[in-house]
Amino acid sequence: MPLLLLKVVLTPLLIGGATLAARRWGPAVGGLIIALPLTSGPVLFFMSLDQGPAFASEAAVGSLLGLAAIAAFCVAYAAMDHRSGPGPSVVAGAAAFAAAGLVLHALLGLPLWALVVIVVAAVVGATLRVPRSGLRHGPLPRPSWDLPARMVVATCLVVGITALAPVVGPAWSGIIATFPVYLAVMTVFTHRHAGAAAADDVLRGLLAGLYGTAAFYVVVTLGLGAAGIAVTFCAAVALALGIEAASLRILRPGVAPEPL
Numbered sequence: 001m002p003l004l005l006l007k008v009v010l011t012p013l014l015i016g017g018a019t020l021a022a023r024r025w026g027p028a029v030g031g032l033i034i035a036l037p038l039t040s041g042p043v044l045f046f047m048s049l050d051q052g053p054a055f056a057s058e059a060a061v062g063s064l065l066g067l068a069a070i071a072a073f074c075v076a077y078a079a080m081d082h083r084s085g086p087g088p089s090v091v092a093g094a095a096a097f098a099a100a101g102l103v104l105h106a107l108l109g110l111p112l113w114a115l116v117v118i119v120v121a122a123v124v125g126a127t128l129r130v131p132r133s134g135l136r137h138g139p140l141p142r143p144s145w146d147l148p149a150r151m152v153v154a155t156c157l158v159v160g161i162t163a164l165a166p167v168v169g170p171a172w173s174g175i176i177a178t179f180p181v182y183l184a185v186m187t188v189f190t191h192r193h194a195g196a197a198a199a200d201d202v203l204r205g206l207l208a209g210l211y212g213t214a215a216f217y218v219v220v221t222l223g224l225g226a227a228g229i230a231v232t233f234c235a236a237v238a239l240a241l242g243i244e245a246a247s248l249r250i251l252r253p254g255v256a257p258e259p260l
Helices: 003-022 027-034 040-050 053-081 086-105 112-129 146-168 170-177 181-194 196-227 229-254
Strands: none
Touching: 040 053, 040 170, 040 196, 040 229, 053 086, 053 112, 053 170, 053 181, 053 196, 086 170, 086 181, 112 196, 146 170, 181 196, 196 229
């Protein structure tokens, strides 16, 4: 199968499956599921095929640091959402992500263990700053365009970022790939229909899921040069899903199931 065709088939299948799975639970678990590297994972995989394992390994380091920028997005959104609407809140979050990305790019020369410490500290700090609602959330209304739009946007991002990768370089490609498009969509939609407290639960769910995503990037960074593409990505996905499953057991008791 040609590589472009593989991108436009595999990516929407991943996003569609993850979205349908998220709809069985409330906002917090939805946030946890979208924490999975649903865009950046395919981006790194196709980079390893397009540009080689070394390029993808370096991009994975950028994506790892991008998780700290996502934490900045969450803090900025939560700081605004109880006094502003979803529009100003998501703009503040996007600005915080961009500012953090610029700062974090300068840290790429640090050892991998130091980058992991920075990311974990950022996620823990953000979790402490985002309020916990303690509410049980029922089903949220869903527009008919939501699922197709996510699949189209994800596919365009994967194709676009992998095409631009040789121009912007691996580090920036990795950071850009982590821009929280689905978090922004889900948080704004939840904020508008269920209020700021429910939006905060989406943010907290996502933050809880970033530990598994960080593990994914670490495995990709270390494994591509030693174990090959297939083994590395299988191991990274297995570890990320295992950590996500543990997080799901913690989050699930506090949320109500949402019918498909």
